[in-house]
Amino acid sequence: MRLDSKNPPGFGLWIIKRIIPDGDSRFFLGDIEESYRENRETKGKLRTFFWFWWQIAKTIPPIIVDNLYRSSMMFKNYFKIALRSISKNKMISLINVFGLATGLACTILIFLFIKDELSYDKFHEKSDEIYRITTNIHNPDGSIESVMGTVSIPHGPALTDFSNEINMCVRTWPLTFIVNRDNFAEDEDVFFADKDFFNMFTFPFINGNAATVLDQQNSAVLSESYAKKYFGDEDPIGKTITILADQSGESNDFIVSGIIIDPPKNSTLTPNIVVPYECLKLFGWGRFMESWDFIPFGSTYIEVNDQNSQKSIIDNYSSFTDQYYTAAFDKMRNNMFGDVKSDKDPLSFGLQKLEDIHLDPRASGATDFTKVFVLSGIAIIILFIASINFIILSVGNAAKRFLEIGIRKVVGAGKKQLIWQFISESNFMTGLAVILGIGIVFVTLPLFNELILKNLTFTDTLSASNLWFIAFLTLFIGVIVGCYPALIMTKPKPVETFKGKYRFGGKNIFTQFLVTTQFVLSIVLLLSAITLGRQINYLIDSDYGFNRENIVYLEMRANNAEVADRLFNLFKDRLSNNDEIISISGSSHRLPRRYVTDRIVYKGNTYMDIGVTFIDHKYLQTLGININEGRDFSPDLSTDIEAVIVNETLVRDLEITDPVGKQIQISDETFNIIGVTDDFHLRELKYGISPAVFMMKPQPGAFRTLRLRYLVFKISPYNTAKTLEAISSTWKELQPGKPINYSFLDENINRMFLQEKRWYNIVAYSSVLSILIACLGIFGLTSLTINKRKKEISIRKVHGASTAKILTLISKDSVKWVLTASFIALPIGYYVMQRWLQNFTYRISLSPIIFMICALAILILVLAATGFQILKAARANPVDSLRNE
Amino acid sequence: MKILTRHEEIVLLTILRLKDKAYLVTIKDMIKKYMDRDQSFGTLYVSLKRLKRYGYLSESVGAPTAKRGGKAVKYYRLTRDGITALKTIRKLHNAIWDDFSEIADEYTETL
Numbered sequence: 001m002r003l004d005s006k007n008p009p010g011f012g013l014w015i016i017k018r019i020i021p022d023g024d025s026r027f028f029l030g031d032i033e034e035s036y037r038e039n040r041e042t043k044g045k046l047r048t049f050f051w052f053w054w055q056i057a058k059t060i061p062p063i064i065v066d067n068l069y070r071s072s073m074m075f076k077n078y079f080k081i082a083l084r085s086i087s088k089n090k091m092i093s094l095i096n097v098f099g100l101a102t103g104l105a106c107t108i109l110i111f112l113f114i115k116d117e118l119s120y121d122k123f124h125e126k127s128d129e130i131y132r133i134t135t136n137i138h139n140p141d142g143s144i145e146s147v148m149g150t151v152s153i154p155h156g157p158a159l160t161d162f163s164n165e166i167n168m169c170v171r172t173w174p175l176t177f178i179v180n181r182d183n184f185a186e187d188e189d190v191f192f193a194d195k196d197f198f199n200m201f202t203f204p205f206i207n208g209n210a211a212t213v214l215d216q217q218n219s220a221v222l223s224e225s226y227a228k229k230y231f232g233d234e235d236p237i238g239k240t241i242t243i244l245a246d247q248s249g250e251s252n253d254f255i256v257s258g259i260i261i262d263p264p265k266n267s268t269l270t271p272n273i274v275v276p277y278e279c280l281k282l283f284g285w286g287r288f289m290e291s292w293d294f295i296p297f298g299s300t301y302i303e304v305n306d307q308n309s310q311k312s313i314i315d316n317y318s319s320f321t322d323q324y325y326t327a328a329f330d331k332m333r334n335n336m337f338g339d340v341k342s343d344k345d346p347l348s349f350g351l352q353k354l355e356d357i358h359l360d361p362r363a364s365g366a367t368d369f370t371k372v373f374v375l376s377g378i379a380i381i382i383l384f385i386a387s388i389n390f391i392i393l394s395v396g397n398a399a400k401r402f403l404e405i406g407i408r409k410v411v412g413a414g415k416k417q418l419i420w421q422f423i424s425e426s427n428f429m430t431g432l433a434v435i436l437g438i439g440i441v442f443v444t445l446p447l448f449n450e451l452i453l454k455n456l457t458f459t460d461t462l463s464a465s466n467l468w469f470i471a472f473l474t475l476f477i478g479v480i481v482g483c484y485p486a487l488i489m490t491k492p493k494p495v496e497t498f499k500g501k502y503r504f505g506g507k508n509i510f511t512q513f514l515v516t517t518q519f520v521l522s523i524v525l526l527l528s529a530i531t532l533g534r535q536i537n538y539l540i541d542s543d544y545g546f547n548r549e550n551i552v553y554l555e556m557r558a559n560n561a562e563v564a565d566r567l568f569n570l571f572k573d574r575l576s577n578n579d580e581i582i583s584i585s586g587s588s589h590r591l592p593r594r595y596v597t598d599r600i601v602y603k604g605n606t607y608m609d610i611g612v613t614f615i616d617h618k619y620l621q622t623l624g625i626n627i628n629e630g631r632d633f634s635p636d637l638s639t640d641i642e643a644v645i646v647n648e649t650l651v652r653d654l655e656i657t658d659p660v661g662k663q664i665q666i667s668d669e670t671f672n673i674i675g676v677t678d679d680f681h682l683r684e685l686k687y688g689i690s691p692a693v694f695m696m697k698p699q700p701g702a703f704r705t706l707r708l709r710y711l712v713f714k715i716s717p718y719n720t721a722k723t724l725e726a727i728s729s730t731w732k733e734l735q736p737g738k739p740i741n742y743s744f745l746d747e748n749i750n751r752m753f754l755q756e757k758r759w760y761n762i763v764a765y766s767s768v769l770s771i772l773i774a775c776l777g778i779f780g781l782t783s784l785t786i787n788k789r790k791k792e793i794s795i796r797k798v799h800g801a802s803t804a805k806i807l808t809l810i811s812k813d814s815v816k817w818v819l820t821a822s823f824i825a826l827p828i829g830y831y832v833m834q835r836w837l838q839n840f841t842y843r844i845s846l847s848p849i850i851f852m853i854c855a856l857a858i859l860i861l862v863l864a865a866t867g868f869q870i871l872k873a874a875r876a877n878p879v880d881s882l883r884n885e
Numbered sequence: 886m887k888i889l890t891r892h893e894e895i896v897l898l899t900i901l902r903l904k905d906k907a908y909l910v911t912i913k914d915m916i917k918k919y920m921d922r923d924q925s926f927g928t929l930y931v932s933l934k935r936l937k938r939y940g941y942l943s944e945s946v947g948a949p950t951a952k953r954g955g956k957a958v959k960y961y962r963l964t965r966d967g968i969t970a971l972k973t974i975r976k977l978h979n980a981i982w983d984d985f986s987e988i989a990d991e992y993t994e995t996l
Binding site: 026031 | 908909926927930946953956
């Protein structure tokens with residue numbers, strides 16, 4: 001740029017050139033130059049300088065506004081054209097829009113799900129400063145065996161004193177008790193929490209002061225719906241509610257001191273009935289309050305000063321444990337490591353962010369972050385497939401319009417204008433698809449909620465961030481999808497389009513690639529869904545080794561062993577005459593069990609955790625567990641109190657030969673083995689077969705005595721309602737005032753798979769949807785191809801081709817694509833599923849036959865979808881299409 | 886016949902007065918002289934385009950000069966429709982502004 005002072009600054013001119021249309025810019029720039037030079041002559045360099053830039057500043061706004069106005073007028077025109085082109089190809093456009101709408105709806109739904117999952121616990125004001133203390137349980141060699149989200153009770157407060165990075169500490173423990181008010185009683189999760197609970201966590205109050213509400217010893221805070229449940233319309237503040245521990249018999253009154261708004265669903269904490277942590281003492285848990293080696297099931301949370309606190313606390317943890325845990329560790333080393341000599345710490349500790357808890361599989365009922373990841377992947381796949389459809393169909397459709405484009409160019413449409421036209425056309429369709437998509441979301445949301453066990457509402461869907469996401473998505477797809485056909489179609493010279501030289505769709509390599517990719521993705525998805533379904537069914541239907549059906553557990557709620565025995569006999573008296581009740585028995589645990597650390601059996605230098613179940617003599621019979629050596633317990637032999645029955649795995653693990661008659665040492669006592677059962681699954685399938693022991697002698701336990709807790713009924717499959725009623729009324733008679741708690745064994749097992757089933761549902765529906773969308777695409781593509789080749793078909797007919805021959809001719813392409821896709825997809829699917837199945841100890845074997853049947857099914861589906869159209873074309877009268885030339 | 890805005894009115898009248906010499910720079914200077922207010926290039930440009938679209942102006946291209954860095958000039962002239970539009974506005978104006986002085990004086994008495 002020359003620094004000749006008589007030229008106006010080039011930068012300013014460049015700006016002008018950008019915003020004024022090409023035609024006018026020359027003149028405009030000339031006017032500016034002239035004005036500039038006049039000013040230079042009359043006013044001099046400096047003043048002209050300011051004048052110039054001031055002019056530029058004043059000039060820009062009106063021109064931009066005018067440009068926008070002009071573009072919007074243009075877009076009105078484009079939309080008219082878009083509408084026209086849509087109505088000229090109603091079916092294709094409909095398919096297109098609908099396919100994309102479905103894909104978008106899917107993506108939106110999955111996005112909502114993910115957003116909800118990621119939003120857990122973020123509503124607390126201080127959520128990013130709250131951490132949970134975790135405990136790492138170590139093996140003797142120092143490696144971490146497992147991690148727990150809880151920590152011993154005195155740990156939190158001690159750590160708060162020890163470290164100056166911690167503001168406050170709140171311990172929590174949800175326990176199930178019976179809550180009672182005026183004869184209305186139910187099992188509830190009672191949430192024990194330290195006084196500062198409402199200071200740390202944000203649960204807005206309807207009535208009551210967050211800071212003081214838990215100060216009184218016997219105060220309770222209820223959530224709104226629980227207040228309504230127990231007090232109806234009365235004001236609960238100041239009134240009494242009774243909490244009853246049916247395990248130990250303690251009953252305590254609490255005065256309601258506050259009401260909070262119902263906690264939101266995306267919360268890992270469920271404070272529905274909150275009482276002060278100290279009250280644990282009232283229910284018999286007092287002896288653990290100062291114990292360093294007892295780890296409860298309730299978590300401890302701390303609030304830290306700032307972002308760096310976490311690191312500093314972790315760094316200083318070893319001095320903390322040295323100060324407080326030395327005695328406890330010694331004790332634990334003996335218990336946990338047995339005779340293995342080790343000086344490693346049996347426990348170490350960590351801090352987990354509150355916001356991360358939900359996505360950590362160690363928390364109960366939570367999702368895995370990997371699952372969220374996979375789900376996003378599925379959403380993207382579906383969207384991808386739908387977008388590919390859109391592109392293919394748009395392009396194929398546009399092929400018909402080459403003539404129109406040629407004419408437009410001749411008449412003077414600029415290349416940029418044409419591109420804009422196509423982009424706005426495709427955006428128009430995308431816009432329609434979005435509106436339709438949101439409509440689909442609205443309609444299917446309840447169904448989706450059922451599938452994923454959540455409660456998303458439509459208003460959630462329309463929140464600001466969602467709308468931004470959707471708008472962004474639409475624009476993104478619209479532009480990308482519009483660009484491709486736009487660029488392709490504006491290239492050819494007008495003359496050549498007249499000559500009909502440019503064909504599109506069908507044989508194009510890009511199209512083939514896209515279609516094949518679509519099918520590869522959907523087939524893989526389908527295979528995954530099928531495998532997932534088979535695996536889940538396998539797990540559910542597997543033989544557990546005992547009778548699953550028609551077994552009812554009834555929780556006895558007896559305070560101690562004597563009461564339990566008495567109740568047991570009373571129930572047997574009342575109900576053994578009932579014809580529908582085949583057998584009555586009792587046990588300490590329900591099957592399948594969660595934890596099996598009841599007792600220890602020593603084997604040489606190490607020990608084994610075993611699950612001990614306290615039963616009565618009819619138990620094994622009722623549950624259909626077969627004894628293959630020795631005998632069952634007998635009510636007549638009083639010595640059976642000192643006897644145990646074990647399972648095969650125990651015998652094998654302890655290497656006992658001829659077990660019947662031998663003695664076995666369990667913890668501190670000796671027992672006689674009188675029988676051996678077949679193996680069965682004491683715990684969930686994935687834990688394999690655990691060694692199990694059955695005994696009839698009540699045992700004191702760490703916190704629960706091993707005694708009868710459940711009545712086990714085997715009932716007949718007929719008239720279950722009546723049977724349950726009979727049991728119910730007997731309960732009311734024998735345990736008035738206590739709520740009844742019964743469950744079916746097979747339902748318990750099914751419930752364990754709820755999460756898995758939820759995943760299966762999502763994957764299954766996604767896969768079906770993607771297949772449908774892909775088929776929709778092929779359907780549309782075929783119709784375009786038929787259109788294009790109408791003349792060819794007619795000519796062939798005239799020359800004597802049969803309908804069948806034409807059918808094969810046209811469908812050859814689709815078949816080729818699907819087959820290629822299958823060849824690629826089957827191995828991929830096989831590999832991926834194989835890897836995934838490694839996660840399961842008990843798994844199905846992948847059968848290639850099923851995979852191939854799958855591919856075949858898809859092929860048939862595609863042929864059916866397209867066959868109809870092809871048939872119609874093949875049967876058409878050739879004269880009609882050859883006529884207009 | 887579109888009702889002209891004040892701004893458009895002024896532009897048209899200026900062009901009329903400038904006879905054959907009406908282009909962006911001259912129009913801008915004359916308006917400045919009359920109104921003592923500086924119109925920006927941008928607003929003028931947009932008005933001119935709009936007036937042309939209405940059909941009140943016609944354009945012609947003139948010879949380039951060195952002063953313009955070698956670029957040609959775009960001259961504007963009123964069309965018949967433009968004149969008619971101005972006349973219509975004038976009539977409207979007259980009708981509304983008729984007797985203005987008397988009415989205004991009467992009115993100020995009452996304030």
